[in-house]
Each structure stands twice: as C-alpha cells, then as structure tokens.
Amino acid sequence: MQESWPCVTCPLREFDFCAALLGKPSEELHFHQQPSWQSYRAARPGENIIIRNQISENVFVLCSGWAFRFFQLPDGRRQILRFLLPGDLFSAVMAFEERFYSSVQALTDIRISGVRRAEIHARLAVNPAISKALSKSCVVEIGDSDQLLAALGHRSAEERIAYLFLHLMKRITIKSVIRDQRYPFPLLQQHIAETVGLTPVHVSRVIGLFRDRNILDLSEGILQVNNLPELERIGALT
Amino acid sequence: MQESWPCVTCPLREFDFCAALLGKPSEELHFHQQPSWQSYRAARPGENIIIRNQISENVFVLCSGWAFRFFQLPDGRRQILRFLLPGDLFSAVMAFEERFYSSVQALTDIRISGVRRAEIHARLAVNPAISKALSKSCVVEIGDSDQLLAALGHRSAEERIAYLFLHLMKRITIKSVIRDQRYPFPLLQQHIAETVGLTPVHVSRVIGLFRDRNILDLSEGILQVNNLPELERIGALT
DNA sequence: CGGCAGTTTGATGTTACTCAATTTAAGTGG
DNA sequence: CCACTTAAATTGAGTAACATCAAACTGCCG
Numbered sequence: 001m002q003e004s005w006p007c008v009t010c011p012l013r014e015f016d017f018c019a020a021l022l023g024k025p026s027e028e029l030h031f032h033q034q035p036s037w038q039s040y041r042a043a044r045p046g047e048n049i050i051i052r053n054q055i056s057e058n059v060f061v062l063c064s065g066w067a068f069r070f071f072q073l074p075d076g077r078r079q080i081l082r083f084l085l086p087g088d089l090f091s092a093v094m095a096f097e098e099r100f101y102s103s104v105q106a107l108t109d110i111r112i113s114g115v116r117r118a119e120i121h122a123r124l125a126v127n128p129a130i131s132k133a134l135s136k137s138c139v140v141e142i143g144d145s146d147q148l149l150a151a152l153g154h155r156s157a158e159e160r161i162a163y164l165f166l167h168l169m170k171r172i173t174i175k176s177v178i179r180d181q182r183y184p185f186p187l188l189q190q191h192i193a194e195t196v197g198l199t200p201v202h203v204s205r206v207i208g209l210f211r212d213r214n215i216l217d218l219s220e221g222i223l224q225v226n227n228l229p230e231l232e233r234i235g236a237l238t
Numbered sequence: 239m240q241e242s243w244p245c246v247t248c249p250l251r252e253f254d255f256c257a258a259l260l261g262k263p264s265e266e267l268h269f270h271q272q273p274s275w276q277s278y279r280a281a282r283p284g285e286n287i288i289i290r291n292q293i294s295e296n297v298f299v300l301c302s303g304w305a306f307r308f309f310q311l312p313d314g315r316r317q318i319l320r321f322l323l324p325g326d327l328f329s330a331v332m333a334f335e336e337r338f339y340s341s342v343q344a345l346t347d348i349r350i351s352g353v354r355r356a357e358i359h360a361r362l363a364v365n366p367a368i369s370k371a372l373s374k375s376c377v378v379e380i381g382d383s384d385q386l387l388a389a390l391g392h393r394s395a396e397e398r399i400a401y402l403f404l405h406l407m408k409r410i411t412i413k414s415v416i417r418d419q420r421y422p423f424p425l426l427q428q429h430i431a432e433t434v435g436l437t438p439v440h441v442s443r444v445i446g447l448f449r450d451r452n453i454l455d456l457s458e459g460i461l462q463v464n465n466l467p468e469l470e471r472i473g474a475l476t
Numbered sequence: 477c478g479g480c481a482g483t484t485t486g487a488t489g490t491t492a493c494t495c496a497a498t499t500t501a502a503g504t505g506g
Numbered sequence: 507c508c509a510c511t512t513a514a515a516t517t518g519a520g521t522a523a524c525a526t527c528a529a530a531c532t533g534c535c536g
Contacts, residue, residue: 071385071475093377101384125363141380149319150309154311188513201495208517436524437525439483446484
C-alpha cells in the first residue's frame, strides 16, 4: 500500500528519525519515487499496529495522528508506556531488535511509515544524522520513562494526572503552535487511567475536581488549561 | 586515583560495555599500562557517585559491588529507577549526554571505572562491539523500565515485591553461580520500598507474609527462596 | 552497657477501588 | 426530526489496600 503523502508533517524536524532518513522537507519523496526499503500504511483508532512478540523487519515511524505503546497484562488490563506523536519512532528498541516486546495501538486515525531495519543499519555508519536521531530517541525514551516511574511510585492521583497533562502539553507544544492554552488531546479517560495506574472512575473524579477548581477542562478532544501555574504546582516533578 | 584491579569481574562479558572497550579478560589492563582516557575510583555504601544535573565528561561503568540509579524528589523522597550490578553501564544515556538527569548511589562497597565520552565516540565508528554493547544497554534499560512501569501501574504490593525479587534474581544469576536458591541481596527494605513505590513499613509486612508462607526469607543480605513456583505465580508479569 | 540503624508490630486514617446506577453525547435508522 | 442504541463520563455508597503514627524489638558496634 503506497500513497502519496509526505512522511512527516511536524514542523520541528531536527531530530526526527524520518527526516534523517529522508532528508529535508523540500526533498520529500512521493509515490513515484519511493524507495523499496520504505513502506506506508494507515490505521484507524483502536487498531493494533504491532502486537507483543511480533517479529518485523521494519522500523516504524508515526507520520500523522496519535498512537500509544503499551504492555498487555495477563488479566487483560494494559499499561500504556508512552504516547506517540507525529515524527516519533515507535521505540528506539525497534531499531536494534527484530522482536518487539510491547504493542502499539492507534489512538486517532494515523499514518505510519516503515523503514527496513537493514537499511537503517547500512546508513548508520555513513550518516551521522541517523545515529544522532537514534541516540536522541533513546535518551528521550529513557528519560520520560524514568519520570513516569517517579510519578507512579511516589505521587497521588491528582499529581500523576497533572504530570501526564504537563508532559503531553510540552510535547504537543514542540510539534505545533498552541493558542489560548487549548491543546489537542485525543485521549479518553480510559487511556489516562491506563497510563498513570488508576481506574477510569477515579480519573473522572480527579478531572472533575480540576474542573471545579477552574484549573482545566477536558472535553471533546481538547484540553483547555485555565490555571497553568496551579497545574504546575500540582504536577511538576522537580 | 588509580589502582590495580581488573575492570570487570563478571563471568559473562559478551555485552559488557567495559569488555568491549578493554578487550577480553586476558588482555586486562592494570595500573602501569592504564590509558589516559580511563580512570578508576572506589566508593562506600551510601556514597553518591553522580548527582542530578551534574556534568561529567566520563561515562561510568560499575566494576564491582551494587549501586542504584534514582530520582531525587522535591520532598526528599526518591524513586529508585534501576539497580546496577557489576559490568553495568550507569545508563546508556550517559554515553550521549554530558548532563546526567538522575543520580547514582553506592549500595555496597563498589569500584567504578570512568571512560571518556570522547574516547567512546571515537571508537564507536571503528569498533562494532562498542555500538553493539551500547545498543544492548539501551534495549535492556528500556525493557526493564517498561516492566517496572507495568508493575507500579497495575499490581498489588505483594506482586510488585515479588516482581522485583524475580527481576533481580534473574540478573544475579546471569552474573554469578547460585546454589540452593540463595541470592546475594544487599538491599535494605528501604530500598525495596523506594523502588516499588511502597512504605518501608508495608514492605516489612509483605516480606513477613512471604516468610510465614515459607515462600522466601530475606535477612543479612541473603535472599533465600524456598518456593520459587509460588513466587513466580505471584510476581511474574506475563 | 548504651546507642544506633534496621525491622517488626499495632492502632488508626486516608486514598483509591469496586460495584452499581445515572447522565451525557454521538451516532443511526426510520 | 425523532426514537433508539451505544460509548463515555459522572455520581454515590461501601470497601479494601496501603499510609501514617508510634512503640517495641533486634542485632551490631563502640
């Protein structure tokens, strides 16, 4: 399945993995000139792109939309490990291991690009931008995981949810221009719960409290922040 | 401070970072032949080796003893992110970033080796063993973090503690021969609590329960497992 | 013997979970 | 345009898990 859309729509491409492989936006490749080591596909919300223990010779990059990486637990519940925004590598681990131990699911309509792992390794030696993008991806993934660990281990429900909001707000801001503190926010309360280790019921209560205190409002896919300093006071890690 | 002990004492050196830099055990370098890009030091239990936001041009490897990497929280508490065993890189992130966002503290008497980051980068291009060791370190760190996240997010106190024991038992077994299910285990209950997000009081209660049920016993730095299948039933993630 | 760090135990309090019902919002088909 | 359906969010009542506070106990070392 090959279409004719550019790989990455995000404005900041400095460390984008896809950009490192494909070059600057002006050089973007389209259908008629796509190389054999690259493939595209689209997916609908809720669709699983990769499941645990699946083997793939491709390394995937999210081109548009939101997705998340998660662990499936034996009892059917799942732990969301990281949300993926446009330009994000599914995981740096994918570049090194053919077997993927976690799963990835689309949150919105998404487009993804797959690049052959062999192609990446062939270029790693000669193209420093690729190794730089890859190491950056490692650093960010490990750092964000560590922060989430600290939040889950030591913080209350309010603090965890505030932390998640702040974390995603920061990442969204890097990718697109935000006006009036209104952030596109496609997560359901279920997804928030699965990320910060609470029940959806309790997430609803906490968000209700935030709303009552006029700190923020979350509805229809938009996170509206009314009192950023207060949100930071609650959720900031340092 | 330069002494004359070998860098790594662990038997499995395939992916050891230090081994990749220094060569096979038989080629180990000692005091009189140590290169300028490498340094050694020792530390006592409780001593901080690196603290948050510290800048260092060295990448550290743990040569002997146990240590742990952690986040210091504003209220004085801390989240332990990962325990370090002999042969472990403090973090793969260290190889790429000069500023370290987490801290490392010695758990036992330890010896560490510091290698100049510039030296590593110079060798990365020409020595595939180094890039392999580094990528392996990334994969393991991210994978272990993800597992711990799943444990903290979705599992009970018993399950989290059992998971931590199983996780460390596996890593200890790789490094040294274990007889009679007796594992060297230098963690205090305080450290267990700081890892799995519980209070030391509750950790004590849970371990007491495990002891009453004859699943395991933990005292004087030894973890004695009496009923491994039961421990796995409680703590296994998959 | 006294002091200290670590562990254990008990009593009480709080946070977040569970279960269940209700409300809201967004389709969908007649 | 309006029932009907369905997914998501909200609310309430009761409960379980873990935290907190405080005291006692253990082993070790000077």
